[in-house]
Amino acid sequence: MAAFKPLVFSGVQPTGNLHLGNYLGAITKFVALQDSHECIYCVVDMHAITVPQDPQALTAQIREVTAAFLAAGIDPRKHIVFNQSQVHEHAELAWVFNCVARIGWLNRMTQFKEKAGKDRENASVGLYAYPTLMAADILVYRATHVPVGEDQKQHLELARDIAQKFNNDYAESIASNGFGEGFFPLPEPLIQGPATRVMSLRDGSKKMSKSDPSDYSRINLSDDADAVAQKVRKAKTDPEPLPSEEAGLEKRPEAQNLVGIFAALADRSRADVLREFGGAQFSSFKAALVDLAVTKLGPIGSEMKRLAADPGYIDSVLADGAERASAIARPNMDAVKDILGFVRRRG
Structure with missing residues (x-):
């Protein structure tokens, strides 16, 4: 397999009402990665329309996710931040991959069933x-690493299978076009320590969710x-004092959740907090x-509100990111067309 330049790709759906779970589970990791990797961060609006969306709400949610990225500390000048629908190569490569992937592979995807x-x-x-x-999102940039949660591991494995099958099916054409033994890398999951699982402040047995009727x-x-401050003060607890060891948190879901939130925000272990x-x-x-x-979240909320008041700026960030993303995706997609044997316009 050819050597590939290290590149991180990750996408976030514009679902609206981003919350602490999204921040600790994904966005903080994105911020940390930009110090050590070249990163592409995408608001995956084309994924969002796989289920019904209100168009006006979708526009606002795309901007909200972008504002959250920026407010949390992602630098759109050093790294690429854009929305998926502005780079048409995602959809083009997805069709190619629809013809590479097997129905049996997709039938095994548990998230579709859910x-x-x-x-x-x-x-x-x-x-x-x-x-x-999703495979096209990653591979149109020939990305090598993807930060993934537990719910996306199966999809990343499928992306690897698709890349491998494409490389195998078109091995002779890939070589004759000067790409050596394989055109696509097999992207690796990027695991950054234990995942922070943030639960509801009203019920420690349920994940924190934007769909919960209680704000x-x-x-x-x-x-x-x-x-x-008000939400933390009103968070559900039990009458017992905090234990001194983690074993004492068993069967105390609300206590476990609040200790976990403290540990994640302070970048400490739960044992240290206890x-x-x-x-x-x-x-x-x-x-x-x-x-x-x-201290941690107040400035993010304030900056998101400031950015929300200037949608023109957010749109300019997305447009600039899309132009830079296209500069990577376009030659890769042209190469795929050459490998497939398509006749394309030159120049």
């Missing part, structure tokens, strides 16, 4: 083919300092968590 539910016959073809578009179940990244607060009542621990959460 999202389509019992009414699979009524699901969109786009939802079914979502993984081939007090989550901390939105757009919340101001007062809202963050050594400091073990034996304390929740009132004193929550006071410390309020201070920490407001």
